[in-house]
Amino acid sequence: MIVLLHPTYFPNIASFSAMAQAERVHFEMQDNYVKQTYRNRCYIYGANGKLALNIPVIFTQKNRQRYKDVKIFNEENWQSQHWKSLLSAYRTSPFFEYFEDELRPLFKNEVTFLLDYNLKCFETICDCLQIDLNPKKTEEFQAQPEASIKDLRYLVNAKKEPTFNFQTYTQVFETKHGFLPNLSILDLLFNEGPNAVNYLESQTLNFR
Template sequence: MRVVILQPMYLPWIGYFGLIDIADVFVFYDDVQFVGSSWQQRNRIKISNGNWIWLTVPVMKKFGQKINEVKINNNKNWAKKHWKSIFYAYTRAPYFKDYSDVFEKFYKRRWEYIVDLNVTIIKEICKLLGLDSTKFIFSSQLNVEGKKTDRLINILNKIGADEYISGPGAKAYIEPEKFKKAGIKLYWFEFNHPVYPQLYGEFIPYLSIIDLLFNMGDRSLEVIREGEKNALKRDPRT
């Protein structure tokens, strides 16, 4: 069984969905410490002048809070502003009308916790992409202890995984020898960001997935899978 463990992010980039695509089980790592001004609460879109801007969900963060404990600051009119920014950025995109109702509804609903907003959006985007074979679970539901690599392995053992896929950013702290000892193969997912037709000048990579959806429509998964080609690299130490 192939497993990915990743924090729930706001309007994630396309590589996030590449990981969902290749996983048998995708674990939302929701009971680790929340990091402010990170992908957990913000992402980027491209606007009509050819530049990009942040969309940031305001939160009421306390030091040491876990992701699933962080509440959204609804005293700020963030939802209306986000949808307005998305509308004006993509209203001329070829597939905006096909998906606009889906996304607009997220911004008409009042959300209390950032994790609920993020996970709901991610699951809905998976439906739009046709990613319906991956099973989703939450790390907070597994009652698994440990820190860093040990906790990852404990989660994998509890699920019954024999393969773990990680983004390359984790190379700095993951301990591959522990995976070998546990009998779990470790792979690095080095996504090759594809270029696709995009509004307003030169192509900008690493934007939110909505940029791909509004520009490519039902071909979006095809683009993601182009980036998945040769992305998996087995760690030779496992």
């Protein structure tokens, strides 16, 4: 199976499971930017429950703009805020210290374009997971990809998220708020460590 997805900010578990189980991964590089999607957002498990981490961007809906041309608004100190949120959420998780040094530079070094940053985050996560996905990047936009490609671009929508029956795993604050499914890959990485890939490959995914 070939899957087609949007590169997002630390992709959620549904997206990463699809990629881990696919024969090949294609990344959509030619689409227009849309607000309220996982392109600039991910969810982690904080002390008070589900917590959104949003990357501020320079964007206006008056004119269409390609995703690859959207710039990050680096005047805000968002990288430091996101890193502090991750420290607060996962410092006591089993594997945070194991991956901390690899991830920290992502929150120190400024990147101009959102898509470039997301690809950098994706590559770093793949290194942490020791998984070689090597996605092919699209060269033109196709509203209807060829039949051999499973179009999962709809997973980018943070407001209309499909329901998946994910297996549970231990989360830092689950005694307070219960198991929260389909968070960012970071949640799985920090809690499951080397077992994360086995988890991703074992999920039953009922995509439309």
